[in-house]
Amino acid sequence: MNNIFIIGVGLIGGSFALDIKKQNSSAIIYGIDKNKSHLDEALALGVIDEKASFKELEKADVVIVAIPVDATLKVLPEVLDKISENAIVFDAGSTKEDICAVVKKHPKRRNYLAVHPIAGTEHSGPSAAIHGLYRNKTNIICEVEETAFKLQEKALKLFSQLGMRIRYMNPKAHDKHIAYVSHLSHISAFMLGKTVIEKEKNERDIFDMAGSGFESTVRLAKSSPAMWTPIFEQNKTNVIETLDEYINNLKHFKKLMEDGDFDAVYNEMRTTNHIKDILNGIQ
């Protein structure tokens, strides 16, 4: 397992590169990225060992595709075309249904493992890559039965070295659940940021008053639009459903306030406080 190819040397791909190199000192990390300055930066930062091209994929033992999910639909089949019989390819996309569908009939489908590591930060690019990003994080694997057993083992060993917890799910269920727990959070943060920026023309006021909670709630609004737009596009139906429910809950809360029913307002919050117990242990 020496030749590791990272396609997309940003936060996700770069963090895989750093930890794999740390765990396997004999590994050579090859970087591929359509953004040449990112590639130079990743090399300069020591995130990758060498710049590479698609032609070289035939010598890959492992290929990690960590690019926006729309690009993955195009690139993943091309990668499978080029790899050897013994290579394992996995992606890290936040959607799984469309990606699994696009390689469903590919002759090398059994060389691909559909993966979504639930990890990240609001930063992006090679300089955002960090050691230990995946430690104690959940890694969702979809359609595991479609991947050759020997290659599953290879990938699982790598995930285990990085300290990840594995959960198996079908792509449809994945996309539905993740819409609630991840995609909706991003929209809620972006629209919160928008609402405040629109209103507070004086940015100094936002900065001065943001301490008490705004900053963490809006954190995800720093995320990359280039990464998130295709996620929302591919998971459109589920995301719209979560937005509907979120908007309805907000309207209900507003109605309770308009009616002056502050006992009910209290109960809305009291019931949701239960999130504390659910999240205990995540930090």
Next chain:
Amino acid sequence: MNNIFIIGVGLIGGSFALDIKKQNSSAIIYGIDKNKSHLDEALALGVIDEKASFKELEKADVVIVAIPVDATLKVLPEVLDKISENAIVFDAGSTKEDICAVVKKHPKRRNYLAVHPIAGTEHSGPSAAIHGLYRNKTNIICEVEETAFKLQEKALKLFSQLGMRIRYMNPKAHDKHIAYVSHLSHISAFMLGKTVIEKEKNERDIFDMAGSGFESTVRLAKSSPAMWTPIFEQNKTNVIETLDEYINNLKHFKKLMEDGDFDAVYNEMRTTNHIKDILNGIQ
């Protein structure tokens, strides 16, 4: 400035107590709280030096009122009734208009300073009190001209020792701005938590999938309903206005998705990314 009375020995009052004691070793911290177990806990934790009652307020040099804002409306005039001519009283409430109004005609109005330290965590109670909570945080002072100059100086010295930045505002502007930057964030987090809990009956799924951003976005949904309900009640008009705008922005985003206009979806996020620059330096 030796006798410091803290009314409400929770996160906010307790954190004041800890830092004041650290800065002034001769200070004696007296705690008053209607919750007797909180008072015992604060004493056991060393957050306060002595348990006290309202009768003892006559010997106070400084009184800090750090209780829910509905209770403040009732307690603050009683405190002013009992203190000496040389005592300074300030509150820490997240609303200012109603609180300033309730003491407007009080004979000891000039002993009161209307204060809102923009600091906090999602935790509550005496065990949530921490050192340094107020360091580099903004402290909003309202109607400063209504407070006796000598007593202003006393309070400002204390805030300066704690490392706070001062900003002056009128109560109306305070309540309007803070609705956007703090109150709306809390509702957005509570309703996000509610939406996800309602949908994800399997809490293990929430826990496992929450890593990628949900946790920070929903953090404020752990906050105390007893503290937040009266804030929303007192700031009802402003909060409803922010909710209207937030809901409209979410509906617009949903409409763009329904129309398949993902260029516009991208631009919504790109524009809001600007929040990054605004928040730079807050962390």
